[in-house]
């Protein structure tokens with residue numbers, strides 16, 4: 001079946017009247033990102049009746065405008081801030097498709113060494129590399145993960161990075177992506193204007209819809225209904241044109257939370273259910289990242305070609321994963337103005353700027369709960385080891401940029417001068433403190449861990465009838481971009497839950 005399908009016409013309920021509606025089903029899923037979509041497909045194709053409630057809009061609302069994307073397609077309008085020694089923004093997607101709508105489409109399987117760690121921690125061989133390989137094959141086929149991006153779609157910036165990294169002997173190259181129809185417009189983080197990206201609304205959730213799942217967008221879940229210590233449904237509210245509409249209540253035999261690594265613990269803390277559970281929101285990991293920019297004598301055109309279409313890694317720096325950097329021109333202008341003496345002065349140079357972003361597989365201490373108004377309250381502090389690896393990762397990025405022919409390096413860190421000298425860059429970078437960095441994360445994970453907050457099947461310890469299936473369930477950091485892992489893990493948990501609820505396996 002094609003990874004890009006047309007969504008069924010009538011996905012949701014009929015109009016929700018002001019007095020609200022109540023529905024019943026076997027399983028109610030909260031959140032329609034990669035985790036919720038994979039779960040919905042497994043359950044509905046097993047014959048269960050499924051309702052999905054999603055806070056964001058029913059389809060991609062593409063505009064080449066960051067403010068619009070943040071308002072429509074990012075949770076909390078792109079303002080989720082992790083507080084700690086270095087506050088940084090955490091990005092998460094919103095809408096039918098969740099993060100896949102606005103992500104860069106890089107596709108990595110969970111590394112074998114991470115799966116082996118899960119087998120050990122959970123005492124469960126289901127997660128072994130050999131058992132998971134067929135699941136990754138399926139997920140990649142459903143979501144159109146193809147060969148590495150073609151040089152045509154990749155564009156010159158990605159190609160230059162891949163070639164320079166190869167010359168230095170680093171593993172990597174042009175990335176595998178779930179973009180069968182990519183024309184290389186560089187706009188993945190706004191949504192895809194040509195449906196070239198096989199986002200999960202176009203495959204996993206479309207299949208769930210074809211198998212009978214009702215998918216209600218614009219509906220924010222506010223509470224998990226508990227009777228006799230057991231989850232029996234959820235309640236929430238629809239939103240229309242920015243204001244609250246009617247109340248929605250869904251009663252279900254089983255509830256699955258797939259609201260993402262921030263959204264799931266945020267909901268549980270806000271509705272008070274976290275108190276009955278273990279370590280909800282604790283253990284947040286984020287893959288913190290920062291970038292080095294550089295100027296060149298030739299055009300790099302970072303805003304054209306596949307968004308983040310190249311990657312590499314050094315055997316001397318495990319746990320550091322550099323990717324091509326991509327940003328809209330307005331962000332580039334802001335970051336570089338101080339180096340060029342003003343905003344106007346940067347503009348003529350924009351086409352000749354390139355950059356590389358490195359993310360780090362972290363071991364920090366993070367947590368997610370909720371403020372009284374329901375927004376996420378996020379804390380994160382870094383370990384010394386992670387800080388060193390962020391610094392070393394920046395030096396690795398700088399080395400590859402110099403190999404590409406950079407004429408000057410522009411770090412996004414205070415106290416490190418713009419320089420053409422790699423040794424000077426490296427010395428200044430290794431002398432920084434974590435407070436000097438501008439960091440960013442779009443990979444929150446591990447806040448509802450299997451084996452700690454959840455049992456091995458993804459069921460909440462302490463509350464019957466409640467499961468989780470999203471990037472929050474990973475028992476440890478992945479070290480690679482998480483969408484494929486999220487879908488694969490949710491597929492395994494979905495099959496297990498389907499067997500249990502259809503009576504093929506005892507609950």
Ligand SMILES: Cc1cc2nc3c(=O)[nH]c(=O)nc-3n(C[C@H](O)[C@H](O)[C@H](O)COP(=O)(O)OP(=O)(O)OC[C@H]3O[C@@H](n4cnc5c(N)ncnc54)[C@H](O)[C@@H]3O)c2cc1C
Pocket residue numbers: 030031032033034035036053054055056075091092093094095096097098099100102103104105106107108189219220221222258259260261263264267442443469470471472480481482483484486
């Ligand atoms: C800008 C960006 C770039 C990225 N690039 C890549 C990449 O290249 N490759 C990769 O592998 N990964 C990438 N990621 C990460 C990847 O997209 C996420 O790891 C993945 O989407 C996580 O899936 P999920 O199901 O856990 O949660 P999400 O995708 O966050 O989905 C959760 C859904 O739940 C909804 N929700 C939340 N709370 C509620 C509520 N109370 N009621 C109803 N609905 C609710 C949200 O609106 C959202 O749609 C990127 C992410 C971002 C933001």
Ligand code: SF4
Pocket residue numbers: 105179181182183184185186187188189191192193194195196197305306307
């Ligand atoms: S680079 Fe452009 S065409 Fe390619 S998948 Fe991303 S948004 Fe779509």
